[in-house]
Amino acid sequence: MSAEGNGATDNGRRQFLIGIGVVAGGTAAGMALRPWLVGAADVNRPPADFQPHAFVRIRSDDTITVIIGKSEMGQGVYGSLPMILAEELDVDPTTVQVEIAGVDPAFNHPFLPAQFTGGSMSVMTTYDALRRVGAQARSALLAAAAEQWNVDVVTLTTDSGVVRDSRGRRLRYGSLVDAANRLPLPDPTAVTLKDPSTFKYIGKPQRRLDSPIKVTGSATFGIDVMRPGMLTAVIARPPAFGASLRGFDATAAKAVAGVVDIKAVPSGIAVIAQHTHAALRGRDALVIDWDIGSSKSLSSEGLRQEWRALAKRPGLVGKNVGDVAAAFRSATRTIDVEYELPYLAHACMEPLNAVAEVTADGCELWLGTQSQSQDARFVAEALGIEPSKVRIHTMFLGGGFGRRASAVSDFAVEAALVAQGVGKPVKVVWTREDDMRGGYYRPLSFNRIKAAVGADGMPVAIHHVTVSKPVLANTAMGKMAVTKEGLDPSTIEGSADMPYAIPNLRVEVHNTREAVPILWWRSVGHSITGFVTNSVIDELATLAGKDPYEYRRELLKEKPRHLAVLERAATEANWGQALPAGHFHGIALQESFGSIVAQVAEVSVTNGKARVHRVTCAVDCGLAVNPSQVVAQMESGILYGLSAALEGEINIEDGRVVEGNFDSYRVLRLVDSPAIDVHIVTSGGPIGGIGEPGTPPIAPAVCNAIFAATGERIRRLPISKSLNA
């Protein structure tokens, strides 16, 4: 289906529908994904296909399929990654089909021996490779055409899936499949890439390819998977972190119509039933004796009091520039303040789930995951089988935000253990409460900051002591990322390397070990450090009696990219000019995941409630492959961060999570959603990430605006808890 073949008459939108719909729909209906092909030497290559490598398949009917190994959780990889390959292959990316990859080393993350989607790295880590494999395939098709016409390949050009020669002859890519298969493949590291100034698609806004199936309800998320004979299970989980099972009585539960089986698994007691309703009824009927154990004394308020004391003591030194002690002795004015952030749930709209089928041949899993290789490894370990016997089908993710990159593959392993011995596929569904109370939160964070300004009002020293449970240390990445002293880079990212010029900077860390499981939450350490550092810079500007924007300009004057982003956001927001009565501006900037983002929030405060009217955002991500999705991800990151800043908090009392559903874990709704303007700053810098960098600046931008509005400095999130009525 090349644009050349039917593009002139066909409705482009319908092509998307046919394009991605067929492939994803096929998976949805339970059809096996096509056998995987890697490398040029694969002898099983179907003759009707030209598949030079794992990433693209060209069929004799001109169907071009791009195979994507990154997980789609909303961030748009099923659009942006095909664009990159299609650009060099020289086909219209809106006409390609997207196929969800199986698990294969060809799709491994370049820095990790694993197939993994996270860290805002999908474009930056695949950009060069996808261009090269696209160019390699195009080069092979050109060689095939040159041979067919018996002309020098340099006289040929391509356009939208067609090879042309100087005499006006044309050959469709599909017609060259057999010939290309007979020729040796060009070396992908030696192929000529396009001059970026000639890009037809990269850098130009493109609509999402997955919209048609997502607006018709036909996109298949993990929770939507149906397998023949499939049963559904829910699990009665421990009521507190660290609680253990003493015993249970399943008599009444087994009597519930539709309940098939009940079994203990490491995460609780699984109720396996004909459908979700029966499983929930069965779970309600279980009589369980839990041993709460030592976690009874665990509470977030208790941790907070302990950590306040801890923050007064020296910790591991994460950064030490200059001499803060000397600087404080000579400082003109100082502050000594505490900043606190709560545990936060990811609260993906799709609650956690997985479908597993365990047979004598191994285990097959259907799930929305960010971490395929590790899931396969942990499932294999749990079942005592070879990792090669675990087959993973990646489905659409109803949100990820880091939660679906579980460091322990909790939802995958659990489903495999529930399905083991059942003889049928089992879908394990987490209820909203299971998901919200199941741990793996953004860490609770307590920070003590001493900071000082000199006679000119500019900062002379910041001494930041942070207390929290380290994120990377509790994942497989800990081994390579955490220093032997125990310093976890995720705890100090954004504070130790803040872009603001601080002549004397000391960052210290206390690693905690409470029983509450924590995990990376969209932007990891940056949503914590971004709030603390940007609030403190504002406090220092106030101390100096200076405008917070002008103050930041001075502190960023040696950093032209940062300065340009800051100035763009402020200029577009009309910083310093009159606002509607009662509205005030706040500003913040954070560099994270290789991108620089500044935001100006326009806020009013009435009767103790902050209302955010507008957010003006500037972003420098180096190259915006699909600018419309860069804008979408900024909007997304802002609203995710705003939701957390305004109302988000997970509290622990007596070892139990207080919040359980959206009635108590309040999230942003449309009525409170501000207008958002996003401006892309083109710097020509290296490619940065886009999924996460929009999140860190919003909380401090809003809190700085609240200070401008009320004189009240928010030092503890969420805002709803701190703001005086």
Added chain:
Amino acid sequence: MISLNINGVQREVEADADMPLLWALRDILQLTGTKYGCGIAQCGACTVHLDGQPIRSCSIPVSAAVGGRITTIEGLAKGEELHPVQQAWIELDVVQCGYCQSGQIMSAVALLETNTNPSDADIDAAMNGNICRCGTYPRIRAAIKRAAELKRGGKSA
């Protein structure tokens, strides 16, 4: 056996009368476009229409839907022709992860059935029961206005 009229077709469902309509749709009839998000009518992911009114299918028993006309996201398009709300959603790139969008769209469609030119306040009120965690709200607001335009005879872009 319970008989339900879903998307214009009479379907027989083997379910207890008190099974929430959501699970009958998803687990029994395999109409998985309607989503589970919270189970307590807080998030709107399960929104369907009963006699044209938006309802949270997680919180009404299947027996309450007997005799009514149920419309789900699967029943919105007329053959290949998408509903104007779906068209506007595509045109403005509303979706991200997409999980909440069936419910968002069903709420938006219901709004536009009774209000051909909704104000921001109308949209706030009609969409307040639908949560999105990807932050598509600004585009949802714009797309509802665009869909209203399309319904009034505007051209599709």
